[in-house]
Amino acid sequence: MTGETTRRGFLRTGVGAALATGACRPTLPVERSADLESAPGVDSTSRVRVDTNLNGQPRAFDVAPDDSSLDVVRATGLTGAKHGCGHGACGACTMMLDEVPVVTCLLPATALHGRRVRTVEGLAAGGALHPIQRAFMAEDALQCGYCTPGFVVEAAAFYDRWRAEHGETEPSRDDVAAALAGHLCRCGAYAAIYRAVQRACTGQLDPGEPAARIDARDKVTGQAVYTVDVRLPGMLFAKALHAPWAHARVRRLDWSKALALPGVRGVVDLLGPAKLVRHAGQQILAIAAVDEATALRAVALVEIDVDVLPALLTVETALAPGAAPIYPRGDRADLPNATEGPLLPERWDGNRRGPLELLSKRGDKANRAIEEARSIGVVADGTFHTQVQCHTALEPHAAVAAWDTDKRLTVYLSTQAVHSTAQDLAQRYGLRDDAVRVIAQHVGGGFGAKATLQNEAIIAVELARVCGAPVRYALDRRMELMLGGNRPGSTIEVALATDRAGELVGMRATATSTAGTAVGTVTTILFRIIYPKAPRALSDLDVVTHAPPGKPFRGPGGPPAFFALEQTVDALAHARGEDPLVVRRRWDPNPARRPLYGWAESIPTWRDRGPAGGDSGRYRRGVGVACGAWFAFVEPRSRVQLESTPDGLVASSATQDIGNGVRTTIAQLIAARFGLAITEVFVRIGESNFVHGPMAGGSRTTSSIVGPCEDACDQLQAELVDVASRRWRLRDAEPSRDGVAHAGGVIPWRDIFRIAPKLVVVGHRARDKGGYFLPPIEGAAAERYVSGSLQITQVEVDARLGKVRVLESWLGLGVGRIVSPVLARSQAEGGVIQGIGYALYEERRLDPRAGYLLTAGLEDYRIPGIGDIGPIHVHFDERGYEKVPGHNVGLGELVTLTPAAAIANAIFNATKWRPDALPIRPDRVLEGLRR
Template structure:
């Protein structure tokens, strides 16, 4: 289908309440007219409760764990008990004789890990090589979960142990045990990620992936002040409320999957690829998902096992991972070591940025630190090098702002340190150097100054101002993320003869409120209330929706939804206009009514009187009016971004090393906020998750065995209600003239800057830099004992 002709159209552009102006865009002729600012709309831009709130709080919402099918069996994984080995033999005979067992399957392929560029680099084996402790090997399907676990314990595996290494530092050494015997590749997944192809690999070091512009050596020669530091961040695991899970039901020639997922279509497509199925014969359902931060894409090893077992047993099989498996096998945020050097002039102008980073995603590549070092601030001379470091640990996966969280922790501290050396206020310095992208920079400048006013930045005290052991300080940092559009997004809207309005998309709701936002956009076009829209999502047989990752659902889905609703409303107006004695273009949908110049009728009444059967309109996401900077796989990157600024107030007990975050102010932009209440909820969650990352979360592996010592939610500390700070959110409404809704996402930037803002507050409180995350008492006390640049403790 060719794109419709475009014409020049005037649209509003800028920040509402600051500097709105009209600009001209090339807009497809069949696009709906641009919306005004939110305060002039009836439904969009209004705080609206979630449509599924009652279902969730009353327990009526059905998650994957709640699926009950006739004859359903329960799955259990047989996992490796060693960190690195070849498997000599697997004996499942005892498990097969267990009275509750109905099927057993041994994996011949392990998902999520890097793969050898040349399979011949490794001797051919009957079973996949074990590369981390907890790696899935086989699966059991039994009549009860207990029977499945009992049978799994009866599987006998004979290993040929190989040397292993779990420490990033040890794995970097030339004589470290090799995780892979040759160069590897890591393809991208539905959640993004992957690693640059064709990089060199020596031992466990893959890379470097490089990005260079200008002359960095000359830039440092021109610098009048230089900051050079090494920053370290830890492995963080995802810990969603609902663990990964799937119910596979392969009966006759059709496969139905009930999945806790961030992308129904990637689950379908992986099942199609691995099992050689017809896509029309695979259906994925995801009515509710109990959280997903980047790791719930595709079917995973557990899903592959469930499908194999369902086929063998000729019965549905449910696989729900336990907490240990959740920590170990399905993803994490990689640890990093970042060697960062930045030079600047006396006026703050950056002259050079050099970054050398090492990241470990365990047996997966793609453990980078984002693009912020080369894209956030104006600097003519930049050089970045990144190395992946393989270890015998579970694979990394995308995690809410992948790479950027680690990168911003280092970069924003370095920028603050330059400001301190130059005697410039950190906000003023950013005003001077945050000019690389004009449009994004303007938004962040407004956010910096609105945030500073609300936070009371002018009252910020000198560094290390408190005399006693409890020291307080404040800090700020900036977020940066990509404005992503999923190019294959579609939506269907139906108006039924009884006045019901339905909307369909395969997009899933992972707790962010997709259903509600989807319905709001359509309700606005029909002049109805949000709850009057029957919004149906989470079914792979609906029109293709976007994945819930990369902050792309709202930016991708809402323009398609609005366009489909607009066309359906136009068609409806043709049928209703004769009843109102007017032309179709004079029909107005407002307040639950259809109105003409002289007469109005109730929405449902008008449809019944017009004897309408069914109106169906389907719309595809139109490319942004200004086009894209580039296309990467199934998503398109806008010329603009999304971001925010966060301010933090903390206290540091210098005797115990305990840090408490007392207050966070988050000022963010997401284009047009479709539902401010849900946007604020996203930001609350991002701040809480960022505080948890900054202060508590850290995976601990035993070097001798490769066992994760805290693979639970007891010793793996996450922030609780008592540690959650007071959080204030302020939203920027920004019209970009890019689509029919101008909406963007907010999930990633809500998390990105939190740890960096806390780290900068730590310096303001103590006069010492915290270079290692998390801010545990041990790391804090070590930082407090470290000498400063003058040699003072």
């Protein structure tokens, strides 16, 4: 490996993160069953014959009494319907039963007898897409696409019903929300789903309207293949034994009875030499068998003796005098990392790590200024608590591993980083880089939790090796919520001071965060990147507990930091009697955000807002503002390979589309240069063996890929001009959008593709002009820019029932040139929606004594539904970033930083009560309004 980066990348401490106890060992203890390979699984139940009609074809199935319709239909190869939550809350498994949408994860397969079943694959009658499918494509009503088949089936049923009853009348948002209430989308495509359903119903859709997203058709027809859809010949199924204890030492672990069960093929021990359980849910071992039911039965036969040890589950107990260190001295290497960057060496004191005061500057002066301002200026301060938020992507962490020989490994992995996970696997197993192939054609959401090599891959790889057959392993929803990743909870104390003139003269912030068994949470440095001029004392502390580890979550540290900071700014403006936009504009030097103030002031809802607490009735409306800022990262080694073939252009890169749309971005950039439609560029991504592509993390994808695409186009066009010039003896030939322009006219690119030999070029990304703020550390370079955002939100607070409703949101973004306006809008809307969930509903809750998960499904872990969002308006100011190749920086994280703060400020404006804890639940609202 050569180039300017090291092998390890940002977000690449995952093996340690997920597998702290086994991280340094090349392989784990495994055992193979002595049983013959042909042994069938356990079949203790009676079988039932079911005659049904599937997508118009008669089908007979032989099912077990507890088989779900979903599993039985998916086993036929119709994998459009997805397993999402397993309890009927998310709707990803929706099919039509006698033309009525039902959740098939809960529908027994025996119930299909004598009925007609229609799946998303059966929606396009005779190959013509249903109008709802076309509308979802045209409006970009999908991102990762995992929930899309369920939404499409339900929306199609609604469309058919609506058109029959109401003709071309437009359904209201409420009509649409009522119909789609049984579906959840974690990417937050709801805003576009409203547009799609409403437009389809009015019949305004142009039949030939192009899709915004190159893979939209695959996603609305159920053809897109995710890791959980992969079925290999002879594939085994793995299940894990999860610890029910938060803290225990394992004395004896005996899997002999499990291994003796017919159909069981092998076991891998994940416990590690310390034999310690450090959080509930921890995977102790995993077993592969011929089917899931057998694997589950085998897990139940494992014998385990433990000493249950006292669990430290809260910051208070972990810091109590005499609390035993969760990581004793000498056991603090390779800890799970909850943030994006590398872990810096820090001081430990028992279970406390830090403080990290990296970006403090003139802290003493800040503290003095705060004290002085109490008499001669204005101080605003407060303490803010934020909860643990789970990523809970609808596709769980999943892997299918297959060894060709001992030397070649293929892993289908639901990952945000095909390239680096392949490298990490190669390193771990002592293989050549090109002997490991990681494949992720489609990824059902990640949000930061799938950026590293984690246990799902290790389990599948180890078991595939010991069993000599492909192995699939996926988390169920309970374990996805427990282990899949979470945003740490924080308590942030803030004080801001202004002088008489309203200048910010001091900032102080002390954050105490807990990411369970993970470390590295950093929040207060974000105060520096948004208001960089003031003296500041910024301090972050980690406290480790016996809770499942946090992972980097979209804008790590950001939503808690801005919830605390931007509310304190609001309080300061209120105390000074000033407009909160005026205050911010005074302090804000960021050219990316400054143009957004004028835009915000033009929004009538903002202009016409009332004074704080102006409403006194039951329903109180308020408007709030919050600003956000984020780092600009780029993966400078990113490449795009571009080939011209007689049939057209093929682009490839070892990157992956997790719903961010990079497959489309690449197609669009190249298509624009060659005057083609995006569907005319064949894009190959999602395989680690292509040229190096960016991981989907740190908002880096687009800014990393634009340069290589442009460079590849330049190179290929130069070659094609050369070919054409020689072939036709052209004079003054040069590339143009339509083809090779020359003295005698223009030869279309397609004509040149046909006659040219196969040409292959690899595009690189040029350095930013003026270089980077930080050179590439672990693969990602920090650019000399801070992106900027500004959000306005209007809410309504029901003072009687404590409910907060988001009525409307406006998000302004200064991230430079927008390559794909429709996709960028989708991602921005999704960020606002995830932020609404963070602000109002989402909260991981553990049993306070034993530390196991209570919010273990999508009923109790409450992500926003389509009825919870209100209209969202996205505004891009495309100026700036002239020194960046492509003139843009990322937006994936920036878009989710401000909602909680904007909503909280809107609640203050509505009620004069300032929420200091997330989520802003009805009980907290009722209590707050009583104060």
